[in-house]
Amino acid sequence: MIVDIHSAIAELKSVRMSLPVRQELPDESLLNSYERELGVTISDEYRVFLKEASDSVFNGKDALRVTSAQSHPRELLHAAREAWSAGVPKTWLPFCEDNGNYYCISDEGDIRFWAHDGTSSESWPTLGAWIKAVWIDEQ
Numbered sequence: 001m002i003v004d005i006h007s008a009i010a011e012l013k014s015v016r017m018s019l020p021v022r023q024e025l026p027d028e029s030l031l032n033s034y035e036r037e038l039g040v041t042i043s044d045e046y047r048v049f050l051k052e053a054s055d056s057v058f059n060g061k062d063a064l065r066v067t068s069a070q071s072h073p074r075e076l077l078h079a080a081r082e083a084w085s086a087g088v089p090k091t092w093l094p095f096c097e098d099n100g101n102y103y104c105i106s107d108e109g110d111i112r113f114w115a116h117d118g119t120s121s122e123s124w125p126t127l128g129a130w131i132k133a134v135w136i137d138e139q
Contacts, residue, residue: 003128005045009053012131016056023055026066034066038080040093045127046105049095061135063096088114095127103130 026034031050035042042050054063064076074097083094083102092104092112100116106123111130113122124130 002125003132005048005126005128005131008128008131008136009049011136012053012056012058015136016053016058019055019057023065024067025052025055026050026068030066030068034076037077038093042093043105043109043127045109046093046095049127049131056135059135059138061096061098064094083114086116103134 028047028051031042031047049063050066054065056062062074064074064079065072066076070077076095079097079102080094083097083104084090086100088094088102088104089106091107092102092114094102094104094114096103102114104112104114105127106112109126111124111127113120124133
């Protein structure tokens with residue numbers, strides 16, 4: 001199922017938890033800095049999500065964060081390095097950690113699930129499709 005990232009973000013924003021403190025969302029400059037530090041390219045779809053809704057918490061999931069202080073407990077830089085050292089392919093960029101498992105954007109642009117205790121073939125064609133199927137609809 002192909003789901004437009006803007007539609008997925010709009011739906012996620014309509015159901016997500018209200019946080020007591022406003023969270024920092026990254027801008028282009030910060031995303032460019034992360035690309036350089038991680039040595040990866042952040043896809044256009046992921047950039048839109050990071051800038052508009054990466055502060056979302058819903059259904060027991062939240063995204064890895066991109067912050068200027070790099071001190072958030074679920075910081076993308078730290079989590080990506082940890083994931084790669086645990087065996088996640090370096091061509092995959094983790095965007096959500098779930099009990100030692102990772103949802104990642106592959107070098108081909110689709111979303112892959114990496115399980116710490118074995119191989120998984122779960123995948124979704126786009127980040128928008130993953131947001132809708134896993135983050136919003138999965139109970």
